[in-house]
Amino acid sequence: MTGDPTRRLAPVVRLAPAKLNLTLAVVGRRPDGYHALHSIMVPLGLADRLSLAPVPGATDTLYVTGADTGPIGDNLVLRAVALARSAVGAGWPGQGRPPALAARLEKRIPVAAGLAGGSSDAAAALDGALEAWAAELGPDARLAVAARLGSDVPFFLAGGPALVEGRGERVSPLPGLVGPAPGVLLVTPGVAVPTPDVFAAYAAGVRPRDGAAARATSEHLAAEVARGMTTSSLLARAAVAAAANDLLPATLELVPGLVRFRRALLRLLGRPVGQSGSGPTCFVLYPSLEDADAAAEVVRSALAEGALPPVAGSRPGARRPGDAAPAIVVATTLGGAPSGAS
Numbered sequence: 001m002t003g004d005p006t007r008r009l010a011p012v013v014r015l016a017p018a019k020l021n022l023t024l025a026v027v028g029r030r031p032d033g034y035h036a037l038h039s040i041m042v043p044l045g046l047a048d049r050l051s052l053a054p055v056p057g058a059t060d061t062l063y064v065t066g067a068d069t070g071p072i073g074d075n076l077v078l079r080a081v082a083l084a085r086s087a088v089g090a091g092w093p094g095q096g097r098p099p100a101l102a103a104r105l106e107k108r109i110p111v112a113a114g115l116a117g118g119s120s121d122a123a124a125a126l127d128g129a130l131e132a133w134a135a136e137l138g139p140d141a142r143l144a145v146a147a148r149l150g151s152d153v154p155f156f157l158a159g160g161p162a163l164v165e166g167r168g169e170r171v172s173p174l175p176g177l178v179g180p181a182p183g184v185l186l187v188t189p190g191v192a193v194p195t196p197d198v199f200a201a202y203a204a205g206v207r208p209r210d211g212a213a214a215r216a217t218s219e220h221l222a223a224e225v226a227r228g229m230t231t232s233s234l235l236a237r238a239a240v241a242a243a244a245n246d247l248l249p250a251t252l253e254l255v256p257g258l259v260r261f262r263r264a265l266l267r268l269l270g271r272p273v274g275q276s277g278s279g280p281t282c283f284v285l286y287p288s289l290e291d292a293d294a295a296a297e298v299v300r301s302a303l304a305e306g307a308l309p310p311v312a313g314s315r316p317g318a319r320r321p322g323d324a325a326p327a328i329v330v331a332t333t334l335g336g337a338p339s340g341a342s
């Protein structure tokens with residue numbers, strides 16, 4: 001075959017969903033320094049949008065838009081494309097190396113928020129690059145690339161709810177909830193919290209008083225979800241799930257203003273407030289998207305009236321863009337894994 005190989009390859013579009021940790025138990029420290037986890041992770045309806053187009057030349061490019069884009073150097077999309085290219089290597093069905101890609105990323109997921117937006121973008125870039133090149137990579141090779149990109153990346157290859165163990169590389173798919181998808185209110189205070197800082201505080205001893213509680217909850221809940229849990233029984237257990245995050249004390253130590261913020265949110269909404277991952281995103285579960293939407297309005301009004309205290313960052317430069325907004329408020333659904341183009 002001759003000519004420009006990019007001409008017969010098609011651009012691809014992927015939605016990269018945010019994730020929620022319904023539970024997050026730290027169950028040990030591994031010899032490699034990472035923490036061993038037991039976590040029920042669920043994709044959300046909130047997603048970034050990534051498009052990848054094969055282009056002539058040798059250089060991959062990335063253009064990012066959105067309110068909260070984060071530092072471009074931290075973005076994992078180009079790294080994912082580069083690792084995918086090396087993994088495909090000589091096995092590419094075309095000639096030479098898989099061509100360069102022009103990536104466009106529309107960020108909707110807040111960064112450094114506990115929602116794994118960057119990891120999801122990386123998983124979407126890996127999967128999308130392979131499709132853009134019409135290249136094959138077996139499941140084990142895909143998983144190995146994903147794990148190299150970051151601990152949260154393998155989860156997104158599952159495409160649905162999963163029990164996540166190890167440092168994040170052991171992913172056991174779980175069935176979705178039985179019944180209508182619950183609504184989720186996400187409230188992300190205006191301060192970025194880097195995951196390594198939270199794990200470092202945890203490692204230094206900032207932990208829940210009852211070190212076994214989150215694990216017990218996570219194991220019970222995972223077993224129930226595996227048997228086919230209804231949405232209403234999850235909602236009935238919302239308080240237990242909201243308490244099952246071993247990283248919360250570490251996040252609160254790094255961002256002390258979160259204590260008052262979370263308390264005020266609980267008073268305002270009268271429902272359990274959980275934390276996703278290493279935070280600072282707070283989540284509240286509702287029976288439907290409409291209910292979560294109504295709660296989002298209540299939170300927006302409270303923010304506008306100053307009834308929710310602003311959260312100050314512990315480090316200079318930790319504030320999100322748009323200083324006027326003390327928090328990002330999103331109503332979305334739990335359990336729906338968006339796929340394909342939008």
Ligand code: C5P
Pocket residue numbers: 033034035036037149150151152166167168195196199200
């Ligand atoms: O894997 P990733 O680069 O996303 O992890 C960021 C940091 O979070 C790691 O360097 C490590 O300090 C911490 N971490 C951990 N245990 C995990 C996941 C992350 O200690 N299971």
